[in-house]
Amino acid sequence: MDKTKLLVVEDEPTLLETLKYNLVRQGYEVVTAADGAQALPTARAERPDLVILDVMLPGLDGFEICRVLRQEMSLPILMLTARDEEVDKIVGLEVGADDYLTKPFSMRELLARVKAQLRRVRILREEFEASGREPADSESSVSVFTFGELVIDESRREVQRGGEVLALKPKEFDLLTFLARNRGIALGRSLILERVWGWDFDGGSRTVDVHIRWLREKVEVDPAQPARILTVRGIGYRFDG
């Protein structure tokens, strides 16, 4: 079985070595980058399962790297930060990190966070497999979904609520269809971005939030109290059929 591969981006040599040593001991395969310029090419070439990313780096900083990674691939990103204002930025989800640790941190804490993020991704994957549906996308069979007052007709690319046709933009329709096809499953923002917008999309995970808001305003009876498109804290969204 393939080992889980982690990319560690850190410019302090001692910390980088310590991280690598401990992660390898846990059975992970570890690839490293020591500055911002190396980080992206390494991530593209190695396709890691998770990235540990320092914020303060020479060259491209961790925020910038995180933003680009988010657009290109779907994987957990754990950021290492030294300052409070950096935490604010990460917590504000402006860069799309999944978790962060403030320096100095204990190795035990780091390993626990890494494990938790990997478990989260694995659970998501297993849910898809258990549901007998590969995270469904537009290639799957075309059909009409009915959820109470809501009718989604994929072949006509039309959505009705209570018999009334809703004016959805193309991306809103794609997003709604993706959610509906995977109803009952919590979908992460990065997965939604990847499946609805594609890897080449030039935007961040906030794009998902914005489109969800627009969609709720059209689809939900009461957008402030959504009954169909629910927020799953710490993950993303779930469609309840």
Ligand code: CA
């Ligand atoms: Ca640093």
